[in-house]
Amino acid sequence: MALVEAVGVRKSFGHTEVLRGIDLTVDRGEVVCLLGPSGAGKSTFLRCVNHLETIDAGRIWVDGVPVGFRSSGGKLFELREREVAAQRRDVGMVFQRFNLFPHRTALENVMEGPVQVLGRGRAEVRAESLALLERVGLAEKSGSYPAQLSGGQQQRVAIARALAMKPKLMLFDEPTSALDPELVGEVLDVMTSLARDGMTMIVVTHEIGFARSVADRVVFLVDGAVVESGTPSDVLDNPQQPRTQQFLAKVL
Amino acid sequence: MASDVRSDLEVVPLRHPWRWFSGAVILLVIVGLGWAMAEAQIQWEDVPGFFTHPVMLEGLLNTIVLAVAAQGGAIVLGVIIALMRLSANPVARWFAVGYIWLFRGLPVLLQILIWFNLALVFQNISIPMLFSVPTNVVMTAFVAALLGLGLNESAYMAEIVRAGLSSVDPGQTEAAKSIGMTPLTTLRRVVLPQAMRVIIPPTGNNFINMIKGTSMASVIAFLELIHAANNISSRNLEIMETLFAAAAWYLVMVSLASIGQHYLERAYGPR
Ligand SMILES: Nc1ncnc2c1ncn2[C@@H]1O[C@H](COP(=O)(O)OP(=O)(O)OP(=O)(O)O)[C@@H](O)[C@H]1O
Numbered sequence: 426m427a428l429v430e431a432v433g434v435r436k437s438f439g440h441t442e443v444l445r446g447i448d449l450t451v452d453r454g455e456v457v458c459l460l461g462p463s464g465a466g467k468s469t470f471l472r473c474v475n476h477l478e479t480i481d482a483g484r485i486w487v488d489g490v491p492v493g494f495r496s497s498g499g500k501l502f503e504l505r506e507r508e509v510a511a512q513r514r515d516v517g518m519v520f521q522r523f524n525l526f527p528h529r530t531a532l533e534n535v536m537e538g539p540v541q542v543l544g545r546g547r548a549e550v551r552a553e554s555l556a557l558l559e560r561v562g563l564a565e566k567s568g569s570y571p572a573q574l575s576g577g578q579q580q581r582v583a584i585a586r587a588l589a590m591k592p593k594l595m596l597f598d599e600p601t602s603a604l605d606p607e608l609v610g611e612v613l614d615v616m617t618s619l620a621r622d623g624m625t626m627i628v629v630t631h632e633i634g635f636a637r638s639v640a641d642r643v644v645f646l647v648d649g650a651v652v653e654s655g656t657p658s659d660v661l662d663n664p665q666q667p668r669t670q671q672f673l674a675k676v677l
Numbered sequence: 678m679a680s681d682v683r684s685d686l687e688v689v690p691l692r693h694p695w696r697w698f699s700g701a702v703i704l705l706v707i708v709g710l711g712w713a714m715a716e717a718q719i720q721w722e723d724v725p726g727f728f729t730h731p732v733m734l735e736g737l738l739n740t741i742v743l744a745v746a747a748q749g750g751a752i753v754l755g756v757i758i759a760l761m762r763l764s765a766n767p768v769a770r771w772f773a774v775g776y777i778w779l780f781r782g783l784p785v786l787l788q789i790l791i792w793f794n795l796a797l798v799f800q801n802i803s804i805p806m807l808f809s810v811p812t813n814v815v816m817t818a819f820v821a822a823l824l825g826l827g828l829n830e831s832a833y834m835a836e837i838v839r840a841g842l843s844s845v846d847p848g849q850t851e852a853a854k855s856i857g858m859t860p861l862t863t864l865r866r867v868v869l870p871q872a873m874r875v876i877i878p879p880t881g882n883n884f885i886n887m888i889k890g891t892s893m894a895s896v897i898a899f900l901e902l903i904h905a906a907n908n909i910s911s912r913n914l915e916i917m918e919t920l921f922a923a924a925a926w927y928l929v930m931v932s933l934a935s936i937g938q939h940y941l942e943r944a945y946g947p948r
């Protein structure tokens with residue numbers, strides 16, 4: 426069974442329909458890159474998967490569980506915010522603007538989830554968190570506050586913070602768009618190694634090179650609908666749809 | 678070379694004759710005031726005695742208890758009203774708006790007087806089938822002053838807390854949600870600590886106002902500092918001497934509060 430299954434997802438803000446019936450399936454261990462012009466609804470779709478936005482129609486399942494609902498007796502019951510929070514533990518998210526907690530050190534940022542949300546012991550979590558910081562290449566920065574770190578370092582701490590919850594799925598929303606060009610590589614390297622280790626990932630990105638080398642599948646979104654999807658070589662090198670061709674002509 | 682030429686020339690520093698003049702005027706005014714105070718018909722030697730007079734100390738203790746209790750209650754109520762003001766429930770939002778409108782809109786002195794005289798219109802305070810007590814037993818001067826000062830302050834605190842909560846980047850809440858935090862944990866661990874930077878400075882100012890505002894409770898004969906000073910002077914007629922002793926206590930309290938505020942601000946300051 427697929428890890429993520431989205432069927433007919435629709436979402437409007439006021440009178441503008443931003444997602445117009447999106448179908449998307451992501452298998453375990455698969456890396457899917459979402460591409461598309463600004464305003465296509467990429468971020469909105471990603472936020473729906475994590476129930477940061479409620480959807481108006483359609484359904485999203487993550488690991489067989491309907492996002493934002495509990496199924497029982499042939500009915501779906503809408504969850505309270507506290508229960509949604511429990512669902513989100515299994516899904517990590519990395520934001521364009523990092524959103525690290527500025528009043529906590531890098532290590533404390535990483536420890537926050539396991540300690541406060543899962544209620545695990547500090548000593549054990551501390552060791553794990555240090556190992557995670559090591560993995561993203563920031564072992565020596567564990568005591569630094571976010572303001573003392575570069576953008577690339579902050580984003581790597583943010584990735585470690587998400588990984589600390591041992592998620593089944595990682596969502597990335599343009600993780601390198603707010604970075605100076607020379608810092609993009611260090612973040613993409615961490616994401617690449619994560620993909621190699623078998624993490625299931627949905628990545629919104631404008632980094633075509635990353636999509637080409639790491640993605641198993643590329644999905645092209647325009648005006649809230651999937652226009653084209655397939656392997657990187659199909660979609661990126663041999664696009665069939667005029668919208669995809671136009672977009673790639675501009676980006677490449 | 679140019680620098681050699683320059684070093685040969687004499688340097689004339691800019692003179693500041695007006696600085697000297699205005700400084701002298703200020704010193705003269707201070708000396709004059711000091712001389713007037715020394716010449717005034719004040720028994721200075723009696724002031725220290727009034728400063729530590731048992732009645733004055735009782736008034737001091739009551740002032741501190743009233744100010745701390747009213748401010749503490751106002752902070753708790755203010756957080757609740759601020760959360761209602763920001764909540765998705767329209768009834769809660771409107772209640773919060775009305776609450777702030779009412780308790781911020783009326784003079785504190787008027788509110789204290791209304792609470793103190795409540796027994797005139799309600800003989801008993803009761804919740805049907807739960808309890809009932811005579812109003813004049815419950816509504817002591819302390820309780821009336823606590824309600825008058827505390828409720829007024831809670832309306833201000835609600836606005837301060839709301840400003841603080843709104844100042845925190847929404848991305849912080851989203852990041853907290855994304856690691857599975859519940860709304861309450863998010864508030865406690867992520868939003869409030871960051872809101873503190875905005876909340877503490879005005880709260881410190883308000884607490885200093887609260888310390889001085891307790892003096893209004895003297896009109897309903899609550900034994901705070903001013904009422905204590907009046908009690909002492911009604912026997913010995915040294916009105917100014919006792920008032921000066923009370924004034925000294927206010928300055929001591931306000932100075933201590935300012936120091937406390939400084940350290941709190943530092944503790945929650947930017948990293
Ligand atoms: N909270 C919101 N309220 C109203 N409109 C919104 C909101 N969030 C997004 N939108 C609108 O929805 C549309 C899709 O936005 P979204 O952020 O999903 O696009 P995107 O594909 O991520 O674009 P970008 O590449 O610029 O990040 C945009 O037109 C945007 O203005």
Ligand SMILES: [Mg+2]
Nearest residue numbers: 467468469599
């Ligand atoms: Mg976006």
